[in-house]
Structures are given as structure tokens and as C-alpha cells.
Amino acid sequence: MRPLASRMSVMTGEGALSVYGHAKELERQGRSIIHLELGEPDFHPAAPVNEALKLAIDQGKDRYCAIAGVPALREALAVYLRETRNITISPGSVVIAPGCKIALFMAMMALIDPGDEVLYPDPGFPGYASITLGLGGVAVPFTLAERNQLQPDPDEIAPKITPRTKIIITNSPGNPTGTVYADQVQRHIAELAVKHDLLVLSDEIYARIIYGGTYHSMLSYRGMPARTVLLDGFSKSFAMTGWRLGYAVAPAHIVEALELLVMNTYTSVAEFSQYGAIEALRDREGATDRMVGEFAKRREQFISDLNRVPGFRCLPPEGAFYAWVNIEDTGLSSEELCRIMLEEAGVAAIPGAAFGEAGTHFVRFSFASSMVTLKEAVERIQRVATAWQHAPVSR
Ligand SMILES: Cc1ncc(COP(=O)(O)O)c(C=O)c1O
Numbered sequence: 001m002r003p004l005a006s007r008m009s010v011m012t013g014e015g016a017l018s019v020y021g022h023a024k025e026l027e028r029q030g031r032s033i034i035h036l037e038l039g040e041p042d043f044h045p046a047a048p049v050n051e052a053l054k055l056a057i058d059q060g061k062d063r064y065c066a067i068a069g070v071p072a073l074r075e076a077l078a079v080y081l082r083e084t085r086n087i088t089i090s091p092g093s094v095v096i097a098p099g100c101k102i103a104l105f106m107a108m109m110a111l112i113d114p115g116d117e118v119l120y121p122d123p124g125f126p127g128y129a130s131i132t133l134g135l136g137g138v139a140v141p142f143t144l145a146e147r148n149q150l151q152p153d154p155d156e157i158a159p160k161i162t163p164r165t166k167i168i169i170t171n172s173p174g175n176p177t178g179t180v181y182a183d184q185v186q187r188h189i190a191e192l193a194v195k196h197d198l199l200v201l202s203d204e205i206y207a208r209i210i211y212g213g214t215y216h217s218m219l220s221y222r223g224m225p226a227r228t229v230l231l232d233g234f235s236k237s238f239a240m241t242g243w244r245l246g247y248a249v250a251p252a253h254i255v256e257a258l259e260l261l262v263m264n265t266y267t268s269v270a271e272f273s274q275y276g277a278i279e280a281l282r283d284r285e286g287a288t289d290r291m292v293g294e295f296a297k298r299r300e301q302f303i304s305d306l307n308r309v310p311g312f313r314c315l316p317p318e319g320a321f322y323a324w325v326n327i328e329d330t331g332l333s334s335e336e337l338c339r340i341m342l343e344e345a346g347v348a349a350i351p352g353a354a355f356g357e358a359g360t361h362f363v364r365f366s367f368a369s370s371m372v373t374l375k376e377a378v379e380r381i382q383r384v385a386t387a388w389q390h391a392p393v394s395r
Contacts, residue, residue, distance in 0.1 A: 005045040010133040014126050015354020026095070034377045036365040037348040039322070041238035046279060046287035052266030053276030054288075064243060065271040067262045068255065069096025069247070072119055073274045077247060080281040081230075085207065085217045090226075091368065095251050095258040096269045100205045100246030105131055105257075106265075107201055107229045110257035111167060112137040117162060121152060122168040122356035123176055123324075128169045128355070138164070143358045146326065150177040150315065161192065167199045168192070170218055173206040174197050176355045176364040177324045178317020183216055189223035200228045205246075206286050207295040208237035210319040219249070226251055236320075237288055239301040243273050251309065295321050298374055302367045305378040308344035310389045321368045322350070328361040338363060340387050345380040 019037040027033050056062075068074065074091035080086050097103040104127060112118065114136030120128035122141035129139040142157045144150045157168070168189060172181035181189075193200050202218035219228050233246025248258060263270070303316045306323055311330030314323050327337050334351035341347045352359030367374055
């Protein structure tokens, strides 16, 4: 048999999805599992969103449609981004994709040549390094360290920029740390991008899920509209993970490249779901704020409960819905700890190394589950904590 393309051996999967597979297998064997591994809100879209989708189907909006997305959705996104992110973009700069991930993939496909260097956050979303490597690029991590409150450090990034550097990927609020990049950090990154003529891929999928302060999009900094691809979607802010809807906002020449990629792949996103998405953006019932309000309560409770588990240490995240817990003081590796939590306590979480080397002593829990579920998860963990509480420290 002929071998697979060599890129397949350098790309990686996602820790969340493999832990989910294992947890599901245990469930099939009759075990009770609390799923805190997936980044999926336990909410569903507001009723008017579903109604708009149904109406669109009834009206026959089930055809191939505009490559970059239906004009009404691209217009609605321009309004939405002005109202929620204070940025001015033209509807023509939007390309709708079946998920933020696909928008990210296409942007990287359009921009990365073999040998190009891509700076990305570590710990970070696994696709950043995986896709870079798959395209023959060089993935260069910058660290989100606890000593910097999990913020990127522009003084670490600057010396990593070489003549081969083409892209900086930013992700605020970030997965898995929940870091909302500080204004001065983003400004500094923007200045570096302008100085070295770099492109910025700004993954803003969690932009609406913040617990205070004002959100600043990378697009709002001087010189950035010409060199930024903003990536976002409906999965997190509107609890529409299964709808598979995302988008990119990009300068004109990149929009053209993305359209070419759309033509070569999915042709257009399902027309009816785009009409549902327009209704989601209108958000007449304030569904997003209500969901984020609920996440805020869970965050408060869950983080304080986790900090009471022996050997766990966790800063409250400023955004997204993940607890990023330093488990070094348990004396266990995060893989061993997650194995014990899953197999003995029935709590699924992800070893931090799945998000990069800097995640080695961490574990990620999603708190997009009900308060009752989160409380039970911590009780279960407390019950098995004796496994590490009295273990000799192996550091
Ligand atoms: C940082 C980040 N970007 C992108 C995505 C993918 O979003 P979508 O469901 O729109 O493909 C995720 C999902 O977990 C994410 O955490």
C-alpha cells in the first residue's frame, strides 16, 4: 500500500477529543463519568435562532449560496463587531466558514509556505502548531507563564522573530488558560507585527466570554486592519457548537485567497444555518449575557473548590470557561493524575501537555457544566486525592 502524505505524521490530534473517546468507552462499560474535558457550553441557542433556521428551510433557503456567505449575514457581522468589539469592518471583508477551526485552517493554508515561522501561544489551542507543521512551517512557541499571570511576554516574543517569521497567532481570551491579553501586551505585539511586517491571526472565539473589563480586538490597534485575520464563530458565544459556523475577517487580498479555498472545498456554508446565525447576532433575548452570567457564578465556585484540593493551584480565568490548574504539588504527572481522576473518580479532564510543553504540570477542566455537576466533580476528586496527598513527592 502506498504511504500517507508525510504531513500526516507531523500533525497532531486534540487532547480533548481523545480523552472524550476514553471517557465514552468507560461510560459504555457502565461507569458514571462527569465530562469536564470538552469545550462545549451546556446551553442551546435561544428559541428565535432555531425559529429563524426553521423558517429559512420552509422558505426554500436550502441551496448552494454565496461563496463568502450570504450578504445579510456578512452585513450583520459588521454591525455586531462594531457593537460588541468597537471595530469597523466592511461586510466584504468577512468570509463565512463551517466553524472557526476551518476559518483558521484556511487562513493558515492561504498564508504559510514551507519554512515560514509561526509564533503561537504555549499552552495553546493544539491546531496552531499542528496545522503549521502540516503545511511545512516551523512552529515557534511563546510561553504563557504563571510568573506573567499567563500573559504573553513581548520581551520573549521579540527575540524569536527572524527574517522567516511570517505570522503571530494570538488567542484572547485563550484556550486553555482563559487569559485575556492585557491592552499593553496586545499593543506591544501589534507594534512588533508592524515593525517586522508580520501577519496576525487573532483567534477571538471566546471574545464574548469575559468576566469583567473591556475587550480589545487585535483589529483595533494601529496598523492592524491591514495585517490581521480575525477568526471567530458561533460555537462558544452562542452555544452553537454543532451548527459548525465560523468566520474570518481579513484584508481584501486574503479574502480573495479564502474564497478560492472555499471554492476548492465546501462551496458554501449551509444557507439556512446562516439565517439562524443572523438571529443569534441580534440576540433579542440577551442569551449570551445570560449564559456568561451563569459561567461567572460557576467560575467563582469551581475555582475556589478546586483550590481546596490538595496540590491544586488555580488562578481565576479572565475569560473563556476553563480552569487551568497547576498540579505540580501533587507530585504526579498530569497524565497520571488525569488517569486517576477518570478511572477512579469518573471525572474527565485534560492533561496540560496536550496544549504544549508549557502545560506539562497543568490540567484543564471545562466549567461549562451545571453548578451541581461541578460540585460533584470536586467531591469525587477530593475522595481520590489521598492517592497523591500521601504519595512521596517525585520532583
Ligand atoms: C481557541 C479555539 N479556537 C477555535 C476553536 C474551534 O471553534 P469552532 O467550533 O468554531 O470550530 C476552539 C474550540 O474549542 C478553540 O478553543
